[in-house]
Amino acid sequence: MCAMSTAVAEPGAVPIRDRSMRRERRWALWGSYIALTVFAFIFLIPPIYTVITSLKTSTEISSRQGSPWLVQNPVLDNFLELAADAHFQAFFWNSIKITVVVVILSMVISILAAFALARMRFWGSAALATGVFLTYLVPESLLFIPMFQIVGSLGLMNSTWCLVLLYPTLTVPFCTWIMIGYFSSIPKELDEAALIDGASYLQMLVKIFIPVAMPGIIAATIFAFTVSWGQFLYPLAFLFSSDQMVLTVGIVTELIRGDVFQWGKIMAGSMMAALPPVIIYAFLMDYYISGLTAGATKG
Amino acid sequence: MAQVSIRKIHKVYDGDVQAVKGIDLEIADHEFVVLVGPSGCGKSTTLRMIAGLEEISSGDILIGNRVVNDVPPRNRDIAMVFQNYALYPHLSVFDNMAFGLKLRKFSRAEIKRRVDEAARILDIASLLDRKPKALSGGQRQRVAMGRAIVRNPLVFLFDEPLSNLDAKLRVQMRTEIKLVHQKVNTTTVYVTHDQVEAMTLADRVVVMNQGIIEQVGPPQELYHHPKTRFVAGFIGSPAMNFLPCHVVQHGDGLAARVDERIVLSIPAARRDRYMPFKDKAMTVGLRPEHMTEIRANGKPGLERIDVRVDVVEPMGMETMVHFMVGRDAMCARIDPNTPAKANAMLPLQADMNNMHLIDPDSGRVV
Amino acid sequence: MVQATVLQAELETPRKSEVEQVGGLHRLIRRRSTLAFLMTLPLILVIVGLVAWPSVYSIYLSMLNKKMTAFVGIDNFTFLLKRSTFQMVIFQTCFFAIVAVIAKALIGFVLAHLMHNIPSKTQRVYRGLLLLPWVIPAAMSTLTWWWLFDPSYSAFNWALNVFGFPSVPWLGETWWARFSVILVNVWIGAPFFMIMYLAALKSVPEQLYEAAAIDGATAWQKLIHITLPMMRNIIAITILFSLILTFANFDIVRILTNGGPQDQTHLFSTYAFQVGIQSGDIPLGAAVSLFMLPLLAIFAYFILSGVNRRTREEM
Numbered sequence: 001m002c003a004m005s006t007a008v009a010e011p012g013a014v015p016i017r018d019r020s021m022r023r024e025r026r027w028a029l030w031g032s033y034i035a036l037t038v039f040a041f042i043f044l045i046p047p048i049y050t051v052i053t054s055l056k057t058s059t060e061i062s063s064r065q066g067s068p069w070l071v072q073n074p075v076l077d078n079f080l081e082l083a084a085d086a087h088f089q090a091f092f093w094n095s096i097k098i099t100v101v102v103v104i105l106s107m108v109i110s111i112l113a114a115f116a117l118a119r120m121r122f123w124g125s126a127a128l129a130t131g132v133f134l135t136y137l138v139p140e141s142l143l144f145i146p147m148f149q150i151v152g153s154l155g156l157m158n159s160t161w162c163l164v165l166l167y168p169t170l171t172v173p174f175c176t177w178i179m180i181g182y183f184s185s186i187p188k189e190l191d192e193a194a195l196i197d198g199a200s201y202l203q204m205l206v207k208i209f210i211p212v213a214m215p216g217i218i219a220a221t222i223f224a225f226t227v228s229w230g231q232f233l234y235p236l237a238f239l240f241s242s243d244q245m246v247l248t249v250g251i252v253t254e255l256i257r258g259d260v261f262q263w264g265k266i267m268a269g270s271m272m273a274a275l276p277p278v279i280i281y282a283f284l285m286d287y288y289i290s291g292l293t294a295g296a297t298k299g
Numbered sequence: 300m301a302q303v304s305i306r307k308i309h310k311v312y313d314g315d316v317q318a319v320k321g322i323d324l325e326i327a328d329h330e331f332v333v334l335v336g337p338s339g340c341g342k343s344t345t346l347r348m349i350a351g352l353e354e355i356s357s358g359d360i361l362i363g364n365r366v367v368n369d370v371p372p373r374n375r376d377i378a379m380v381f382q383n384y385a386l387y388p389h390l391s392v393f394d395n396m397a398f399g400l401k402l403r404k405f406s407r408a409e410i411k412r413r414v415d416e417a418a419r420i421l422d423i424a425s426l427l428d429r430k431p432k433a434l435s436g437g438q439r440q441r442v443a444m445g446r447a448i449v450r451n452p453l454v455f456l457f458d459e460p461l462s463n464l465d466a467k468l469r470v471q472m473r474t475e476i477k478l479v480h481q482k483v484n485t486t487t488v489y490v491t492h493d494q495v496e497a498m499t500l501a502d503r504v505v506v507m508n509q510g511i512i513e514q515v516g517p518p519q520e521l522y523h524h525p526k527t528r529f530v531a532g533f534i535g536s537p538a539m540n541f542l543p544c545h546v547v548q549h550g551d552g553l554a555a556r557v558d559e560r561i562v563l564s565i566p567a568a569r570r571d572r573y574m575p576f577k578d579k580a581m582t583v584g585l586r587p588e589h590m591t592e593i594r595a596n597g598k599p600g601l602e603r604i605d606v607r608v609d610v611v612e613p614m615g616m617e618t619m620v621h622f623m624v625g626r627d628a629m630c631a632r633i634d635p636n637t638p639a640k641a642n643a644m645l646p647l648q649a650d651m652n653n654m655h656l657i658d659p660d661s662g663r664v665v
Numbered sequence: 666m667v668q669a670t671v672l673q674a675e676l677e678t679p680r681k682s683e684v685e686q687v688g689g690l691h692r693l694i695r696r697r698s699t700l701a702f703l704m705t706l707p708l709i710l711v712i713v714g715l716v717a718w719p720s721v722y723s724i725y726l727s728m729l730n731k732k733m734t735a736f737v738g739i740d741n742f743t744f745l746l747k748r749s750t751f752q753m754v755i756f757q758t759c760f761f762a763i764v765a766v767i768a769k770a771l772i773g774f775v776l777a778h779l780m781h782n783i784p785s786k787t788q789r790v791y792r793g794l795l796l797l798p799w800v801i802p803a804a805m806s807t808l809t810w811w812w813l814f815d816p817s818y819s820a821f822n823w824a825l826n827v828f829g830f831p832s833v834p835w836l837g838e839t840w841w842a843r844f845s846v847i848l849v850n851v852w853i854g855a856p857f858f859m860i861m862y863l864a865a866l867k868s869v870p871e872q873l874y875e876a877a878a879i880d881g882a883t884a885w886q887k888l889i890h891i892t893l894p895m896m897r898n899i900i901a902i903t904i905l906f907s908l909i910l911t912f913a914n915f916d917i918v919r920i921l922t923n924g925g926p927q928d929q930t931h932l933f934s935t936y937a938f939q940v941g942i943q944s945g946d947i948p949l950g951a952a953v954s955l956f957m958l959p960l961l962a963i964f965a966y967f968i969l970s971g972v973n974r975r976t977r978e979e980m
Contacts, residue, residue, distance in 0.1 A: 032782040039776060040794045043852070046809045047797060049820060053812065061818070068820040113708035120701035128705060130969070135716045137965045139913030141934030142958070143716065145941045145951045146723040169715045176708060189385035192352050197399030197446075198373035201700060207398075211389040230802030232916045233934075237942055248804045252920065263812055270805040281800045285793060288800075292857065293864045 054078050054268035061263050078268035087242050088269065091250035095273075098163050098246060099228040105164070106171040106224045107217070113172075114179030115205050119191065129180065136173035143169065144237050151238055158240045166234050171224040178223070178294045182216030183209055219291030222284060226277045247273045301328045301363050301453035301486040303349060308358035310344050310510075318344045320510035322358075331480050331487045335497035336507035336533070342490045343458060345507070349488060350456050351375050363453050373402075378447035379456040382463060384439045386431040386446075392418075393427040396446045410449075417448040420482055421475075437468045444476070448483060457489040461496065473499055494534050498522070506530045528662045531584050531655055537619065540590065540629040542583045543659070546576045555583045555656075558625055566600040566651055573656055576665065584655035584664070587619065590631035593648050600652040606631075611639050620645060727951035741952035750928050751936070755956070757843070758932045762912045765850045770904055772851065773858020780859065781866045792860070799856040807920040810849045811836075814921070839929040842922050846930050849917050854910075858903060865899035866892070898971060905968040909961055933957050 053061065055074040066072060082088045113132075117125050147166060156162035186209060194204050210217065235249040242254065251269040255262050281288050303326040310319035319341040326332045334342040347353040349360055351372035360367055367375050378399075386395050393414055400410045418424040421441045431439055440460055447455055460476075461469045477500055480487060491497055497504045498518040506513045506521065506529070514521060514530045525531035531539050544555040546565075553565040553573055563583070565573060593603065606622040606629075618635045621628065622645075631647050639645050655664050730737045745751040776795065780788055798806060813821055814835035822832035835845045873891050882890065893900075915934040918924060924931035924939060931939070933956055941950015 028782050032779040033787075036776070036779050036783070036791050036795075039779075040791060043795055043798055043856070046806055046813065046852070047801065049813060050806075050809045053809075064818065068818065068823050109707040109711060112704040116701040116704035120697055120704075122698045122701045125701075128709070131712055132708070133969070134965060135712050137909050137961060137968070138716055138720065139909070139934070139957070139961070141913045141915050141937065142723065142954045142961075143719050145937060145947060145954055146719040146726055148942060149726065149947060150719060150722070166715065168711055172708065172711050187383060187385065189381045189383050190387065192350075192372075193379070193381060193385035193387075193446075194398075195352070196350060196372045196377065196379050197450075198402040201697070203402065208387060208389075212387070214389075226800070226802070230804060232802075232804040232919070233938075236919075237938065248802060252804070252808065263818075266808055267812065270808045274801045274805045277800055277802060278797070281796070282793070285789075285796075289792075289796070289860055292860055 050267045050271055053263055054271050056264050058262060058264055078264045079272070082265055082269050082272065087245075087250065087254055090243055091245050091247045091254075092272075094160055094245060095229060095247040098160050098167070099225060101164050102167040102171065102228045103221060103224045106168050106175050107221055109168065109172050110175035110179050110220060111205075111210065111217070114176050114183055115209060117176075118180045118183035119209075120201070132173050132176050132180075135169070136177065138169075140170060140233050144233055147234075148237060157238060158244055160239075160244050160246075162238055163231075163234055163246070166238075167228045167231065170231070171227050175220040175224055178216055178220045178291060179213065181294050182213040186212055215287060215290060216294065218284065218287040219294060222280055222288050223291045225280065229277055302326060302361075303454055303486060303488065304359070304361040304364075305345070305349070306359045306361070308345065308348060308360065309356045310341070310348060310353065311356045317510055319348070319356075322507075322510075322512055324505060324512065324515065326486060326488065328486055329484050331489065331500060331502045332505060333489045333491060333497040333501035333503075334505045334507055335491055335494055336513075337492060339509070340507040341510040342492075342505075342507045346456055346458055346488060346490045349454070350377055350379055376453045377456055378450040378452040378454075379458065380440075380443045380447050380460045382459040384431070384443045384463075386439055386442055388431050391428050391430055392423065392434070392442050392445075395431070395442055396449050399446065399450050413449040413451070414445070417445040420448065420479060421445050436464050437472060440464065440472060441475070444479065448479070451485075453486065455485050455487040455489075457487065457491075459491055460489075461491070461493075469493075469496075476500060495536060498534070504534075506533060508533075525655065525664055527664060528582070528584070528657045528659075531657065531664060535586055537587050537630050539584045539586045539655070540627075541657070542585070542624060542627055542629070544581060544583050546573060546579055546581055546656070548577065553577065555581070555654075557583075561604060561624065563602045563604075563649060563651055563654075564600075565654070565656075569656075573665065576656065576658070580659065581665075582657040582659050584657055585649055585651075586653065587630045587632045589650040589653040590629070590647050591650070592633040592637040593646050598650075598652070600650060601648045602651055604647050604649055605644055606647055608639055608641055608643055608645050611641055723951045723955060726948050727955050729948040731946045731948060733948060737948075741949050742956075745949070745952055745956075750931075751953070753929065754931045754933060754936045754953075757930060758912060758957075761843070761847060761850070761914075761930075761932060762908055765847045765854070765911050766904055766907045768847065768851045769854045769858050769907060770900070772855040773862050773903075774900075776855065776859040777862035777866055780863050792863075795859060796856045798853050799860075803853055803916045804920060806853065807849055807917050810845070810852075811921050814845055836922050837926060839926060842926055842930045846918055846921055849921065850911060850914065853917075854907060858907070861899060861903045862896065865896045869895045898974065901971050902968060905964050905971065909964050909968075912960065912964075913957060 049069070052069065052071055055071045055076070055078070057073065057075055057077060060071075060073055116122070117129050117132075143166075151157055151162045151166075154162075156165065190208060190212075191204060194208055199207065230248060231246070232248050235246045239245050239249065242250070245254070247269075251266060251273060255266045255269060303324075305322055305324040305326075308319055308322045309317070311317050322341075322345060324332075334345060336342050344353060348355050349362070351367065351370065355368055362375055362377065387398060390398065396414045396417060397410045400413065405413075414427070415424065418427060421444060423438060423441050423445060426434060426438060426442070431442070434442065443460070457476075461472055464472060473496055476489075480500075489496075489500060498521075501518055503515060504518050504521050505515045508529050513533075514526045516524075518534075521530060521534050525534060528541070532541065542555070542557055544557045544563075547554055547556045547562075549556075549562065549564055552567055552570045555563045555565060557563070590604075604624070606620075606624065608620050608622050610621040612619040612621070613635060616635065617632050618637070618639060619630055620633055620639050621630050623629070633639060633645075633647070637645075657664050726733075727741055728736060728738055730740075780791060780795075783791070813819060816834065816837055819832070819835060821835070825832060834841050836842050869892060873895070874887055877887050877891055912932075913934055914932060915938070918930055918932050918935045919938070922930045924935050928936075933953055937950045937953040940953055941947050
């Protein structure tokens, strides 16, 4: 058998025997595992360090004794003090308030618009769809300056409501884009069956499209949530006082007094701020990822 | 009652594409009518216009004596079974069938009664809690039919419902559809490209081609008396053989002269009918089932032809042989016990009593 | 027989009440259009009122003087272009964006291949771990990096010292600061590339590789002749997307260096913030951020044509 196969193949071009193919594959497998584990370790260094630091007292942090990578005296003080701090609570509630309102607002706008764009052909729908896409590409760092003027003139400066007004510019385009993709993939015959069964357009949307496209809706909701929750630039530019401040900016500005950085608290606060997105991610990872890939591949 | 009238229907798409070019059809109450034809002939478009899913460019459609041109689908009192079933994937079988009834605000009790009834007729009562993705193709098709049945409409519309099923299932479902029609007896308009389905299911068959109706009639009439070459070649499987020839004087009567060697006498009964076409170039149509091996029964009208066999297809209960006559490929059905080999000569007899003569200029069968 | 009569008995809701005459079919179409328009109205308001209008307003603002009382044309732009600080900002932003995106693409590509090699169940575990940098809000994870780079307390420096290497001025020295900023952006963004490329890898039919193996291709040849061409569109679109996002990045630089040391790590966005909001010169800030527009437009154009090409190919 060996002789026959060497006679047929060109010398040295192809791994001939089954055994060497499997050996090659096992090498690839184990090599991949090792490389991936190294990468995972590297990727997780900062989060791990965050946890470590959050468990240290200020004295331990500033003492510089021993390895900063270990905790000698783990305490939960940082978390407890933050949780009890009125400012921190305000930050948390503001973030939640804004995020929930923005998510609901964004999803309503995107679902309605996506349904109309995907299903009801009307004059200008193609142009509008392209417009949605282009809007997604306009960054917040371009808009924040003119918005500074506009928000100021509307009297909404330093108010959480101006954020509720602004965040949809970041969430709505992409959410609409995702929903258009999901709605378009529903076969048109389902529409026709529903029409014959007696449904109006709105009934179609609510009773059929939304349930069938639920994975897309979840993915878009997750996206809207993570974008709103983690926003930094807009709150930094438009909010000044502690009672209106959101979590992301609050941690940075409030826990740094002059030259004193309360790193333990900062790390604890950052952990608590990162928790909602990470929890959602942990439980809904598949939806999270499909939301990411949907944006570019379904484009 | 539930007749469907289609009067002078035209359908033009943007860009002047004429999908349907003037169709007139009267469908009686309780009738099962099949629209059949090749892809692009306009049959689906016509069906969708009856459903209200396509706008009518001109003409009228009446359902139950009411003009429905501008009536939206939900108010036409019709139900439709789609090729891809179009079942709502997130609803159970029960809810799929109940969907239309719920929208029309039927009571829970009435919905349950109707769904259970339909499920019994279609033998899907055990599947009511399942979701579509847990069903086989045949089961899904039955649920789609159930959804139509519970609505108790004036007209059932079927849009190529069996095209997505494998061959064996198709044959089985064909019978079931016919059974359901016998039980429920609603006026039905059924679209298919498969002429076997048309022949087996229909009270009347409507053969369509390129946007017009070629012929309407009961299956047997279309089989025995096609009016155009298209219908002659479309109905019947395998398709009719066509031989170009000249009608010539042959003794006292006429003959179809294919070439010097093959001259087929035309039966005396047809002499007068074909006399106007003497010396004209015509086409002879002969179904494969009317070209058989030599059988010793001495009927008049049987002509012998010796052919060289190209391909032999044993089908079990009969054997098909393919051969060339001049430049035309032809096919004959012979008894499976007759010895036939590729590249060997085989004597065949053509039953000219069942011939058709076609005028190649007009395409009409004379 | 019995079933037929049972079904045909009109027990409830007779057909007559189902008949609603809507009017002409033309009216129906118009109703659909108005309904569709109403459904897209909020979206149109968002786009026009909150994106298109401010963008245009921004152009107008950039052409005013500092007190916003007079129209000065393109003076702000010429002023910026003459300042060496701003010239550096242009360089820094482009450098940052290009280097970071290339690094993210390469690392993402390598990771995607590694992930593709292992079985699906373990893939999920690794995918969960490796995507974490992307999931954590950028501002929060940047805080940790800031702490890791702290001049006095850097845990990295501590580790370096243990192995005998000197401490690194992560944020103190120009090129190290630039490196650190790029490092953080790559750390955050590489998982995104990995996910996209993994999805693209999975969509390449296995049979192509098998045919190539039979034809005698090595692993490298398979990569060049099958993988890369099949993934070409996704690679391009992802890179372009990332270029736009990286180009306009704000959070990382703002938190880590605030543009320093000596404005050597400023990007358009952070410089615009400093000039416009902190120093109170709105028109100048607007001018700074508008410099991003031409490049963004070019990237956007390429993405659009790439996406259109892709949808056409898929049809």
